[in-house]
Amino acid sequence: MADDSTSRFQAGQTGLIVRVPDAEPVVRAWRERFDPSARAGVPAHITVLFPFLGESRTDERVHSALADVLGRHHAFDLHFESCGRFPGVLYLVPEPDAELRRLTEVIAEQWPEAPPYGGQFTEIVPHLTVADGQHEAVLDEIEADLRSKLPFTSRVSSVDLLVHDGVKWQEGASFALLE
Structure with a gap:
């Protein structure tokens, strides 16, 4: 039986992300405790498109x-210098986010059967999740800690395709952007 960190993910699911390795020292400990995707093997990232096509496709x-x-x-x-929130979620705000939005849009245009967030949300809000499914007091504590570690900048030079194997997320491919 899958534990809580992997139960929301299914074997054969795929997603497209941009890795943010410069965020790891800032968010790793919090993500390992409070972000199910981190426990399922996903590095600090910003989602470009999830879910994408099934692995078989x-x-x-x-x-x-x-x-x-x-x-x-x-x-x-x-550039990351502030935090944002959705209900129960704390994230780092990437700035500027126009190119991230554009990447999501062009991929969703190419594969309309894979709308952003499975069509659950209409607005694309690029973000780097730090904690998910937590009470406001926990998010307040995390945000106070993160503020002391910001700002930082990270280069985005590729988009990675991740595939869930039923237990963990694995890299399926990496696609370079123009330098």
Whole structure:
């Protein structure tokens, strides 16, 4: 039986993310405690599109199309200097976020059967989740700690396809942006 960290994910699910390795020293301890995706093997990241196509559909043709679509976009820097919230969720705000939104839009245009957030939300809000499913007091504590570790900047030079194997998320492919 899957534990709480993996029960929300299913084998064969895929997602597209941008890794934010510069965030790891800032958020790792909090994410390991309060973000189920971290416990399921996902690094500090910003989701570009989740869920994407099922693993059985992400063949070489899809990989080639992703490389083509993403390869038209330039690498860019993100600056993190503040936190934001959704109900029960604390996240770092990436700035500027226009290029992240654009990446999501162009992939969703190419694969309309994979709308952002499964069509659950209409607005694309790029974010780096730190804690999910927590009470406000816990989020307040985390945010106070994070404020002392901000700001930082991180370079985005690729988009990664992750695949859930039933237990953990694994990298399926990485697609470079133009440098």
